Amino acid sequence: MMTLKLGDIVLLFYPERKKSWLVKIEERELHTHLGKLDLKGLIGREWGEAVTTQKGKRLFILRPTLEDMIMKFERRTQIVYPKDAGLILIRLDIGNGSKVLEIGTGSGAMTALLARAVAPNGKVVTYEVRKDFYLMARRNLERTGLLPYIEMINDDAKKAIKGSGYDAAMVDIGDPWDIVGKVANVLKPSGTFAAVTPTMNQAERLTNKLEEEGFTNIECFELMYRRIEARLGKTRPSTQMVGHTAYVITARFTFKRS
Ligand SMILES: C[S@@+](CC[C@H](N)C(=O)[O-])C[C@H]1O[C@@H](n2cnc3c(N)ncnc32)[C@H](O)[C@@H]1O
Numbered sequence: 001m002m003t004l005k006l007g008d009i010v011l012l013f014y015p016e017r018k019k020s021w022l023v024k025i026e027e028r029e030l031h032t033h034l035g036k037l038d039l040k041g042l043i044g045r046e047w048g049e050a051v052t053t054q055k056g057k058r059l060f061i062l063r064p065t066l067e068d069m070i071m072k073f074e075r076r077t078q079i080v081y082p083k084d085a086g087l088i089l090i091r092l093d094i095g096n097g098s099k100v101l102e103i104g105t106g107s108g109a110m111t112a113l114l115a116r117a118v119a120p121n122g123k124v125v126t127y128e129v130r131k132d133f134y135l136m137a138r139r140n141l142e143r144t145g146l147l148p149y150i151e152m153i154n155d156d157a158k159k160a161i162k163g164s165g166y167d168a169a170m171v172d173i174g175d176p177w178d179i180v181g182k183v184a185n186v187l188k189p190s191g192t193f194a195a196v197t198p199t200m201n202q203a204e205r206l207t208n209k210l211e212e213e214g215f216t217n218i219e220c221f222e223l224m225y226r227r228i229e230a231r232l233g234k235t236r237p238s239t240q241m242v243g244h245t246a247y248v249i250t251a252r253f254t255f256k257r258s
Pocket residue numbers: 077078079080103104105106107108109110111127128129130133155156157158172173174
């Protein structure tokens with residue numbers, strides 16, 4: 001059994017409130033409203049064990065999933081939410097060895113999920129025009145350990161897009177219709193495509209442009225995620241719900257007319 005050591009990243013989970021803290025085991029105390037916890041005290045413990053704060057609250061030591069890490073990313077952009085990313089990954093049909101183009105790194109949430117899917121033999125090439133967002137995404141992605149499978153480019157994809165033979169493309173920028181022609185130049189025939197847009201107007205303009213650029217099987221949809229409070233004898237939907245994240249557009253490329 002592997003025990004925890006100095007430098008390990010753990011998720012401390014408080015089940016009563018579904019609250020969690022993503023922390024590195026180091027020589028300091030964690031201060032929370034549930035009381036203090038000496039992080040050094042986690043050394044030698046095992047995944048799944050519980051620890052108690054100085055106020056007597058029990059926290060479970062969990063191995064952080066990629067979703068846990070993404071939801072704790074430093075975020076200054078809207079991210080692709082896991083509920084949307086799940087079906088996007090299926091539609092993109094990527095796996096170990098795939099070569100993926102991403103336009104709009106943002107906070108790096110989707111980049112991390114794409115990289116996890118294509119590792120260890122594939123690659124994600126991702127473009128971010130803003131230097132501050134590029135640096136933020138790099139810091140976020142470094143913590144996931146997925147940077148070896150990602151090429152990050154700090155440039156305007158509309159001018160800088162290069163390469164060829166991409167299996168899949170993921171676009172998350174405000175004016176995706178302006179980049180579709182360039183994406184079509186570097187996607188493999190029959191390649192997969194996905195994009196997210198916050199508004200219907202953007203989704204409409206994009207699908208129209210996809211048709212013009214030789215894409216087929218274009219679908220636009222929205223996914224609703226409704227949590228259920230499942231408790232014996234009183235199961236009911238949660239009173240809170242995220243009303244809207246994004247419209248998702250998926251398509252297949254056919255061939256490039258020269
Ligand atoms: C909504 S965010 C992307 C969020 C990202 N999908 C995630 O899950 O974290 C859109 C990003 O696209 C970037 N962007 C917009 N136009 C761009 C372009 N022409 N080339 C590269 N990046 C661009 C913006 O600066 C912004 O960071």
